[in-house]
Amino acid sequence: MPSLKGAYLKRSIFAAALTLALGVSQAWAQPTDILNVSYDVSRELFEAVNAKFIPSYKASAGVDVTVNQSHAGSSKQAGLVLEGLAADVVTFNQVTDIETLAGKQFVATDWQSKYPNSASPFYSLPAFLVREGNPKGIVSWADLAKDGVGIVIPNPKTSGNGRYTYLAARAWAQEEFAGDEAKIEDYLKKVFANVKVFDTGGRQATTTFVENKIGDVLITFETEVLGTVKAVGDDQYDAVTPPVSLLAEFPVAVVDKVVDERGTRPIAEAYLNYLYTPEGQDIIGSFYNRVNDAAAVEKYKAQFPEVRLIKVEDAFGGWAKVKAEHFAEGGLLDKVLPNL
Amino acid sequence: MQTNPADASRAGSPTRPGRAGWGLIALTYVSSALILAMPLVLIVTMAFRNGLDAYLANILAPDTLHAIFLTVLTAIVVVPINIVFGVCAAWLVTRYDFPGKRLLITIIEIPFSISPIVAGVIYLFLYGGQGLLGPVLADNGIKIMFTVWAIFLVSLFVTSPFVARELIPLMQQQGGEDEEAALSLGANGFQIFWNVTLPNIKWALLYGALLCNARVIGEFGAVSVVSGAIRGQTNTLPLQIELLFNDFNVSGAFAAASTLAALAVLTIVLKAALERVGATGRR
Amino acid sequence: MPGFGLTMGVTLLYLAVIVVIPLAAMLLKTTSLGLEDFWRIISSGRAQAAYWLTFSSAAVAALFNSVFGLLLAWVLVRYEFPGKRLIDALVDLPFALPTAVAGLALVTLFAPEGWYGQYLEPLGIKVSYAQLGIIVAMIFTSIPFVVRTIQPVLEDVPEDVEEAARTLGATRWQIFSRVIFPLILPAFTAGSVLCFARAIGEYGAVVFIAGNLPGLTEIVSLLIVIRLEELNYPATAALATVLLAVAFSALLVTNLIQAWQLRYADKSR
Numbered sequence: 092m093p094s095l096k097g098a099y100l101k102r103s104i105f106a107a108a109l110t111l112a113l114g115v116s117q118a119w120a121q122p123t124d125i126l127n128v129s130y131d132v133s134r135e136l137f138e139a140v141n142a143k144f145i146p147s148y149k150a151s152a153g154v155d156v157t158v159n160q161s162h163a164g165s166s167k168q169a170g171l172v173l174e175g176l177a178a179d180v181v182t183f184n185q186v187t188d189i190e191t192l193a194g195k196q197f198v199a200t201d202w203q204s205k206y207p208n209s210a211s212p213f214y215s216l217p218a219f220l221v222r223e224g225n226p227k228g229i230v231s232w233a234d235l236a237k238d239g240v241g242i243v244i245p246n247p248k249t250s251g252n253g254r255y256t257y258l259a260a261r262a263w264a265q266e267e268f269a270g271d272e273a274k275i276e277d278y279l280k281k282v283f284a285n286v287k288v289f290d291t292g293g294r295q296a297t298t299t300f301v302e303n304k305i306g307d308v309l310i311t312f313e314t315e316v317l318g319t320v321k322a323v324g325d326d327q328y329d330a331v332t333p334p335v336s337l338l339a340e341f342p343v344a345v346v347d348k349v350v351d352e353r354g355t356r357p358i359a360e361a362y363l364n365y366l367y368t369p370e371g372q373d374i375i376g377s378f379y380n381r382v383n384d385a386a387a388v389e390k391y392k393a394q395f396p397e398v399r400l401i402k403v404e405d406a407f408g409g410w411a412k413v414k415a416e417h418f419a420e421g422g423l424l425d426k427v428l429p430n431l
Numbered sequence: 432m433q434t435n436p437a438d439a440s441r442a443g444s445p446t447r448p449g450r451a452g453w454g455l456i457a458l459t460y461v462s463s464a465l466i467l468a469m470p471l472v473l474i475v476t477m478a479f480r481n482g483l484d485a486y487l488a489n490i491l492a493p494d495t496l497h498a499i500f501l502t503v504l505t506a507i508v509v510v511p512i513n514i515v516f517g518v519c520a521a522w523l524v525t526r527y528d529f530p531g532k533r534l535l536i537t538i539i540e541i542p543f544s545i546s547p548i549v550a551g552v553i554y555l556f557l558y559g560g561q562g563l564l565g566p567v568l569a570d571n572g573i574k575i576m577f578t579v580w581a582i583f584l585v586s587l588f589v590t591s592p593f594v595a596r597e598l599i600p601l602m603q604q605q606g607g608e609d610e611e612a613a614l615s616l617g618a619n620g621f622q623i624f625w626n627v628t629l630p631n632i633k634w635a636l637l638y639g640a641l642l643c644n645a646r647v648i649g650e651f652g653a654v655s656v657v658s659g660a661i662r663g664q665t666n667t668l669p670l671q672i673e674l675l676f677n678d679f680n681v682s683g684a685f686a687a688a689s690t691l692a693a694l695a696v697l698t699i700v701l702k703a704a705l706e707r708v709g710a711t712g713r714r
Numbered sequence: 715m716p717g718f719g720l721t722m723g724v725t726l727l728y729l730a731v732i733v734v735i736p737l738a739a740m741l742l743k744t745t746s747l748g749l750e751d752f753w754r755i756i757s758s759g760r761a762q763a764a765y766w767l768t769f770s771s772a773a774v775a776a777l778f779n780s781v782f783g784l785l786l787a788w789v790l791v792r793y794e795f796p797g798k799r800l801i802d803a804l805v806d807l808p809f810a811l812p813t814a815v816a817g818l819a820l821v822t823l824f825a826p827e828g829w830y831g832q833y834l835e836p837l838g839i840k841v842s843y844a845q846l847g848i849i850v851a852m853i854f855t856s857i858p859f860v861v862r863t864i865q866p867v868l869e870d871v872p873e874d875v876e877e878a879a880r881t882l883g884a885t886r887w888q889i890f891s892r893v894i895f896p897l898i899l900p901a902f903t904a905g906s907v908l909c910f911a912r913a914i915g916e917y918g919a920v921v922f923i924a925g926n927l928p929g930l931t932e933i934v935s936l937l938i939v940i941r942l943e944e945l946n947y948p949a950t951a952a953l954a955t956v957l958l959a960v961a962f963s964a965l966l967v968t969n970l971i972q973a974w975q976l977r978y979a980d981k982s983r
Contacts (some may be wrong), residue, residue: 635837
């Protein structure tokens with residue numbers, strides 16, 4: 092079959108030329124594309140942000156840029172960046188995940204002082220998504236430990252989202268049980284024993300709860316809870332914001348190692364600054380994230396129930412302590428996770 | 432592994448079934464429909480459940496189009512390379528005896544039976560930023576992990592045995608007499624391969640290439656480890672399906688899945704055709 | 715025969731670059747662990763649960779496919795009937811269909827409101843997010859192995875042997891169990907082992923339907939991915955080494971069975 096052979100030959104030459112072209116264009120031209128490596132449930136948010144940032148940057152700097160996105164569990168993403176995923180900026184959901192990068196000189200150690208509000212342009216909190224009518228009556232952290240409550244959360248080992256749930260439950264329990272460690276651990280063990288599925292990313296957890304109808308309550312960021320109700324309809328799900336929860340700040344950083352190598356620092360910095368602009372804050376607020384810009388706060392006030400937010404600093408003495416005492420191998424988190 | 436429906440001299444030739452036979456056949460109908468056919472029907476139904484326009488919009492979404500492009504590109508790069516390797520390896524182990532041959536055959540076959548996750552992991556450990564070669568290559572400006580190169584490499588690994596596995600039993604069975612004769616007539620190595628060996632193995636070669644192609648297009652686990660899931664950049668079609676599924680875009684996921692399912696159907700049709708031509712062409 | 719140098723060169727170079735060096739990189743990572751740590755990781759409770767789940771599910775899938783494969787092969791070889799070519803072609807579908815697509819289809823079929831799930835759920839049969847789902851995914855992806863290894867052997871069963879048995883008054887069941895089955899036994903075993911090996915390595919289809927519940931529905935491949943995503947590289951390497959060893963052993967067993975099959979075939983001539 093000479094024609095087939097010929098076809099293969101042509102195909103392979105074509106392929107070689109194509110890949111060469113791909114590689115060369117990457118190497119020669121001054122890059123106008125940046126990669127935003129982010130946590131799992133921010134998919135739609137950054138799609139919307141990018142769509143508005145591109146014309147805004149074109150207007151101010153006169154350059155057409157492309158913003159690429161990659162989403163997965165925040166800690167997993169930090170690992171991929173260390174392995175060479177060329178993120179120009181990271182938009183994570185937990186301080187510890189950027190600290191991982193700072194520890195390996197990918198990010199300046201003083202990254203939190205580079206942008207306002209400790210480099211967190213917006214925040215959220217762990218909240219509950221329950222089935223229509225809330226048949227199990229889940230309204231507070233106490234209800235999660237009850238028998239017969241099926242919980243879905245992302246894996247605290249791979250996702251910042253899951254770790255916030257752990258921290259929020261613990262912060263509540265510390266107050267509830269007045270610091271009695273035995274009672275706190277007992278409570279947390281009961282909660283985690285109720286978990287039906289630990290997905291590795293926040294969005295997978297939502298899919299498990301929504302598409303596959305597993306569990307009675309999904310615990311995830313308020314932005315994901317409200318966004319899901321909007322996406323799939325409030326005739327099937329109810330959002331429940333517990334009276335007390337944990338402040339979940341979403342830190343951002345420029346990955347110095349990558350932008351200096353690629354020459355993309357101006358775009359990367361402009362991108363993160365854009366998140367703080369009134370326009371950026373407005374988009375972020377429209378995706379049910381809580382923001383700090385006064386106009387956006389006022390505009391989206393109605394969509395957020397009142398909640399008392401505990402800070403990591405107050406409940407646990409800061410992220411460094413959290414990392415050492417709770418998240419380290421064999422730490423307090425491992426003690427309450429079932430069979431991990 | 433081919434069936435030879437044309438071979439009538441064989442003993443256990445098909446007969447008209449008796450009552451027990453029809454019972455078994457009915458069981459086959461039902462179980463094949465439930466286990467094999469239904470998933471296909473479901474994919475098509477789900478892909479078109481919002482109508483043709485929605486289907487086309489899903490397929491033509493830029494990220495999905497790019498995923499299709501990347502998947503096709505990977506197949507175009509990987510399949511020819513593994514054809515060349517498969518032919519070389521098959522020629523080597525069926526035409527010569529040398530020490531360590533059994534070990535070599537086992538090494539050729541390892542990627543076939545290993546979990547694709549392990550395939551991804553070994554490449555990460557080699558080319559990752561904290562891997563064995565990754566830092567050295569990065570210092571020289573070469574990036575492999577989380578680029579199309581990593582996708583090509585793991586795909587090469589996962590499908591490297593496919594062509595060789597088809598060729599080795601056939602070439603073993605055919606023996607080297609024809610080639611010896613050509614050699615004695617003064618033909619050189621390439622002439623022998625082109626004029627004598629290739630016509631004998633072309634159907635098995637195409638069959639192996641077809642299987643290799645199907646696996647490259649569908650590879651999920653290994654690629655998921657090394658891709659970095661950059662939308663519109665390093666997402667192959669199977670990864671895009673998972674991404675869309677998790678984006679609540681179930682119809683988008685099924686639309687993307689339907690293109691792969693169509694390729695799968697094409698593959699089995701081509702395979703059946705190859706077998707028929709091969710069965711008659713070989714005798 | 716010319717070409718020894720060329721083919722040897724190409725084969726060794728390619729295998730070194732694509733297969734051996736990457737595998738060596740992982741083994742190197744594993745050896746840096748030390749025996750004690752290695753053992754601690756691969757024998758942890760969660761790992762044991764994952765082995766048990768993976769191997770027992772794969773065994774059930776292989777068992778099912780042995781019977782189903784035998785049925786398919788028998789019907790396809792022995793009978794002429796309408797739709798035969800279609801079914802013969804469909805058998806290859808699991809090889810041609812990407813595993814992620816298979817997983818997506820299966821999880822949708824067996825979801826509580828899916829085409830199958832709606833009938834199974836009221837009966838209390840849970841497939842998605844349960845071991846049964848893992849078994850279903852493994853079954854689907856490894857159907858062709860047993861069929862395709864038995865088919866050619868079954869076609870070559872000499873008719874005179876069957877004829878002789880029949881004239882001696884053997885029942886149809888006796889002919890099958892005492893005459894035909896022993897003849898196809900080596901191929902049958904080889905196919906089942908291949909099926910088992912493939913099921914152990916299956917990932918794409920399983921992750922869609924399994925559910926990630928540690929200790930309950932977490933297969934070994936998934937545990938490796940989770941360890942990797944937790945940035946726990948020593949555990950990743952150690953567990954991957956275990957799977958590599960299993961794959962290697964499975965290969966060895968199939969090769970031995972195939973050698974047995976060849977001798978068997980020679981004797982039966």
